[in-house]
Amino acid sequence: MRPAVAWYWRWAGAVAGVTAAAAVAWGFYGASDRRPRDADVTVEIERLKSRLQRQEEELAQVRPRLANADRQMQIDRAAAGDLAKQVKSLAFENAALKEDLAFFQSLMSTPGAREGNLSVNRFRLQPEAIAGEYRYQMLLVQAGQRLRDFQGTLQFVLDVQQDGRKIVLTLPPDPDRSAREYQLNFKFFQRVEGTFKLTPGSVLKGMQVRVFENGTRTPKLTHTLNVS
Numbered sequence: 001m002r003p004a005v006a007w008y009w010r011w012a013g014a015v016a017g018v019t020a021a022a023a024v025a026w027g028f029y030g031a032s033d034r035r036p037r038d039a040d041v042t043v044e045i046e047r048l049k050s051r052l053q054r055q056e057e058e059l060a061q062v063r064p065r066l067a068n069a070d071r072q073m074q075i076d077r078a079a080a081g082d083l084a085k086q087v088k089s090l091a092f093e094n095a096a097l098k099e100d101l102a103f104f105q106s107l108m109s110t111p112g113a114r115e116g117n118l119s120v121n122r123f124r125l126q127p128e129a130i131a132g133e134y135r136y137q138m139l140l141v142q143a144g145q146r147l148r149d150f151q152g153t154l155q156f157v158l159d160v161q162q163d164g165r166k167i168v169l170t171l172p173p174d175p176d177r178s179a180r181e182y183q184l185n186f187k188f189f190q191r192v193e194g195t196f197k198l199t200p201g202s203v204l205k206g207m208q209v210r211v212f213e214n215g216t217r218t219p220k221l222t223h224t225l226n227v228s
Helices: 007-108
Strands: 117-127 134-145 150-162 166-169 185-186 187-199 203-213 221-226
Touching: 007 117, 117 203, 117 221, 134 150, 134 185, 134 203, 150 187, 185 187
Parallel strands: none
Antiparallel strands: 117 134, 134 187, 150 166, 150 185, 150 203, 203 221
């Protein structure tokens, strides 16, 4: 015959058993609850990695197209700029040709001017891209009866400000008076074009054209241009 066990010990044992069973059940539930959550996070990470890889591949494909489009845009912009310059140049040239035509038509119809009447027409002076360099253009015309060709030389007198001082320069210098670009020989007209360069820091203030006939020391024609 087993010894009798007090009721409170039986009650304590029952409570302990229930508590142990509850702990085991909670642990099992927690473990089963954590496993699906970890798996969900892993799946999401893999999904994001895959999406990122696809976007990087798409970006790698788009970048060359964007670069090509940018280069084409620059080419188109440059072409449009060149075309605008060409149109402007042609318009300027067309206006100059019309002006020349009208001038020569009036020149040929000018009656009875005295022989050897010289004039300067279309005198243009513009700075070049190189600092201190200038390009000049002009048209020398002999009106009147034109019984003979005009032969002579051309000279420029430049008013220049340099280092705060005003100086006068003569082109060509005396040793170069026989230079070909300064020789004149024409019956009706002669186009004259060339360049000259000033020393750095110099400012051109004015320019005078002098035309000498061979055998004379006094200019047959002087023409002054105010630059600034």
